[in-house]
Amino acid sequence: MLVIGAEKLSQWVDWTDRSTCIIFADGAGAAVVGPSDGDTGPGIGPVVWGSDGTMADKIFIKDRNSFIIQEGQAVFRWATTALHPVAKKACERAGIDPTELAAFVPHQANLRIIEAIARRLGAPQARVADDIVHAGNTSSASIPLALSRMIERGEIGSGDAVLLLGFGAGISYAAQVIKVP
Amino acid sequence: MAMTQEEILSGLGEIIDEVAGVPADQVTPDKSFVDDLDIDSLSMVEIAVAAQDKFGVEIPDDQLKNLKTVQDVIDYVRGAGVSA
Numbered sequence: 169m170l171v172i173g174a175e176k177l178s179q180w181v182d183w184t185d186r187s188t189c190i191i192f193a194d195g196a197g198a199a200v201v202g203p204s205d206g207d208t209g210p211g212i213g214p215v216v217w218g219s220d221g222t223m224a225d226k227i228f229i230k231d232r233n234s235f236i237i238q239e240g241q242a243v244f245r246w247a248t249t250a251l252h253p254v255a256k257k258a259c260e261r262a263g264i265d266p267t268e269l270a271a272f273v274p275h276q277a278n279l280r281i282i283e284a285i286a287r288r289l290g291a292p293q294a295r296v297a298d299d300i301v302h303a304g305n306t307s308s309a310s311i312p313l314a315l316s317r318m319i320e321r322g323e324i325g326s327g328d329a330v331l332l333l334g335f336g337a338g339i340s341y342a343a344q345v346i347k348v349p
Numbered sequence: 350m351a352m353t354q355e356e357i358l359s360g361l362g363e364i365i366d367e368v369a370g371v372p373a374d375q376v377t378p379d380k381s382f383v384d385d386l387d388i389d390s391l392s393m394v395e396i397a398v399a400a401q402d403k404f405g406v407e408i409p410d411d412q413l414k415n416l417k418t419v420q421d422v423i424d425y426v427r428g429a430g431v432s433a
Contacts, residue, residue, distance in 0.1 A: 241391070242410065244394055245410060
């Protein structure tokens with residue numbers, strides 16, 4: 169099975185809005201997902217997910233002819249408080265302690281959000297993805313792009329436990345631990 | 350239970366050290382967040398959230414622009430405590 173995240177956010181960006189135009193970018197990433205042997209090999213852990221409808225008006229695109237609108241400060245406040253418990257729960261459900269993580273790969277929304285969540289994760293040993301510096305915020309492509317770059321650089325190796333954390337408009341979110349093939 | 354100036358200042362020092370990496374002993378009441386401590390608006394949000402947890406006082410985003418110095422935050426926390 170091929171799972172693809174592909175985005176062309178530049179199409180919806182208001183180039184006069186510096187709170188969005190310097191962040192959102194185009195990109196695509198994909199992964200092949202297949203069956204795994206047994207409990208000790210590569211795997212995809214249970215997902216912890218949800219959404220917070222009170223934040224629905226904080227990131228949105230009204231229709232295909234409108235711009236992306238985002239209230240950065242409100243999103244920042246929400247992301248830096250609501251998500252680290254979700255991340256920890258994903259570790260718990262995967263049966264691992266955050267101190268066992270080799271890496272943390274959150275959606276590359278904003279470097280300050282990434283750093284703030286990482287600080288609260290209880291995983292000081294984990295390498296934290298910062299691909300936004302190179303690729304920008306590519307929405308659903310950001311995690312596969314970040315993961316891919318870390319693997320290419322040898323920052324993640326076979327057998328490593330990696331925590332993925334996605335979030336976006338809704339605001340919806342999901343986290344899971346994967347064991348790298 | 351009203352907190353004292355010193356208690357709040359000390360608590361704030363810990364928070365600012367953790368959020369922004371500014372040593373707690375550099376956090377004095379007269380210091381301005383932006384000009385003296387080099388703390389930007391996003392760090393202010395983190396500080397407000399941490400202050401909420403530590404002091405039990407809610408500091409909404411729209412109040413942050415009024416909190417220019419360390420003393421402003423201390424006054425806010427003490428003021429909120431009294432009116433509750």
